[in-house]
Amino acid sequence: MKRYEQNGFFLAIEPRRCKGCGICVQSCPMKVLILNDYGKVEVKEIARCVFCGLCEQRCPDFAISVHKNLVLRSSMVV
Amino acid sequence: MPNTKELARVEEAHKRFTGAHALCAGCGTPICVRTILNAIKEPVVVINATGCLEVATTRYPTTAWNVPWIHVAFENAAAVASGVETAYRVLRRRGKISKEIRFVAFAGDGGTYDIGLQALSGALERGHRFIYVCYDNEAYMNTGNQRSGATPFAAQTTTAPTGTRSFGKAQRRKDLTEIVAAHHIPYVAQASISDWYDLAAKARKAASVDGPAFLNVLSSCPRGWGHPSDQSVKIARLAVETCYWPLFEIIEGRWYLNYVPEEKLPVIEWLRPQKRFAHLFEPANQELLSEIQRQVDEDWERLLRRCERHETL
Ligand code: SF4
Ligand code: SF4
Numbered sequence: 121m122k123r124y125e126q127n128g129f130f131l132a133i134e135p136r137r138c139k140g141c142g143i144c145v146q147s148c149p150m151k152v153l154i155l156n157d158y159g160k161v162e163v164k165e166i167a168r169c170v171f172c173g174l175c176e177q178r179c180p181d182f183a184i185s186v187h188k189n190l191v192l193r194s195s196m197v198v
Numbered sequence: 199m200p201n202t203k204e205l206a207r208v209e210e211a212h213k214r215f216t217g218a219h220a221l222c223a224g225c226g227t228p229i230c231v232r233t234i235l236n237a238i239k240e241p242v243v244v245i246n247a248t249g250c251l252e253v254a255t256t257r258y259p260t261t262a263w264n265v266p267w268i269h270v271a272f273e274n275a276a277a278v279a280s281g282v283e284t285a286y287r288v289l290r291r292r293g294k295i296s297k298e299i300r301f302v303a304f305a306g307d308g309g310t311y312d313i314g315l316q317a318l319s320g321a322l323e324r325g326h327r328f329i330y331v332c333y334d335n336e337a338y339m340n341t342g343n344q345r346s347g348a349t350p351f352a353a354q355t356t357t358a359p360t361g362t363r364s365f366g367k368a369q370r371r372k373d374l375t376e377i378v379a380a381h382h383i384p385y386v387a388q389a390s391i392s393d394w395y396d397l398a399a400k401a402r403k404a405a406s407v408d409g410p411a412f413l414n415v416l417s418s419c420p421r422g423w424g425h426p427s428d429q430s431v432k433i434a435r436l437a438v439e440t441c442y443w444p445l446f447e448i449i450e451g452r453w454y455l456n457y458v459p460e461e462k463l464p465v466i467e468w469l470r471p472q473k474r475f476a477h478l479f480e481p482a483n484q485e486l487l488s489e490i491q492r493q494v495d496e497d498w499e500r501l502l503r504r505c506e507r508h509e510t511l
Binding site for chain 2: 134137139140141142143145146147172173174176177178179180181182183185186
């Protein structure tokens with residue numbers, strides 16, 4: 121699992137769950153996310169993220185999530 | 199009112215539905231399921247009809263569900279829900295269960311519009327307290343895109359192909375939401391995976407009514423509709439913005455429109471990105487496009503006349 125931290129929040133990405141559909145990339149209002157060469161989601165610029173949670177809400181595969189206070193919520197542990 | 203953080207909190211507390219299922223990349227169905235299950239605060243029991251959701255989330259020996267879950271057959275999700283709910287009521291009366299439990303049935307459009315319609319009608323008429331969710335991807339997608347009662351006019355499917363003598367499905371889709379509303383149940387709503395806030399609020403209302411509740415949720419299918427997987431949410435949104443799939447609810451027989459687009463987009467905006475409608479853009483099929491627009495306008499006008507309150511989300 122990859123973590124991208126900023127201001128006490130972090131974005132967690134579990135590449136093993138990602139099917140590369142790209143819904144999060146399209147949904148992100150701040151254009152934080154991209155699909156990498158392997159077709160998996162990756163953070164391009166965490167500084168732009170406002171931690172709105174839209175990418176988490178819309179991911180069909182539970183591969184991306186937003187966490188507060190740098191604590192990983194247990195639902196994301198695979 | 200629901201917000202993404204609140205939905206995430208419920209997900210964290212209950213972990214009702216998880217990833218690593220085998221639904222296609224970009225499928226709208228898991229978005230629909232996770233939004234609804236996270237919006238309901240009470241413990242849930244899930245009843246599943248046969249369909250993509252059922253086969254792809256329960257590959258033996260694994261499962262994507264972390265709630266009591268039952269599947270019996272294609273046609274009887276509503277009948278199974280009736281039985282489970284009745285057993286629960288009896289156990290409650292005898293004092294063996296004290297918890298408030300919500301029963302949620304998930305079925306595709308094949309299992310709802312066609313095969314499961316009589317079981318659904320019966321359960322609604324008997325007044326069981328359960329939430330029936332139809333994730334509507336507008337054809338039998340699990341078996342490779344055969345036409346169903348939900349397939350829109352002129353859409354191409356394997357059993358309604360295009361060719362010199364055929365332009366796809368020749369009939370209009372039936373209006374299931376209206377059929378369900380005719381059962382006089384306390385809560386009926388139409389929603390889309392694109393508007394998660396609206397969907398979550400509707401799921402919560404459905405869980406709070408004492409009696410049957412029905413949600414018809416437009417759920418895009420990149421495989422069957424023929425669009426790139428990252429466009430799933432956008433295409434569901436275009437269906438709402440073109441008024442092809444209006445968001446409305448019927449509470450105790452009164453109709454409320456939940457969303458009126460500022461500018462109603464022409465329906466071709468919704469048709470164009472989908473391969474199942476590609477043949478409509480050939481010059482010979484011009485009049486089919488205007489026919490579809492006419493149908494959408496007609497349904498929209500009728501809905502506007504019917505709804506008491508028009509609200510923008
Ligand atoms: S939390 Fe919001 S801003 Fe941050 S990556 Fe996800 S969608 Fe973009
Ligand atoms: S066929 Fe369509 S509905 Fe079924 S899992 Fe794939 S995208 Fe989803």
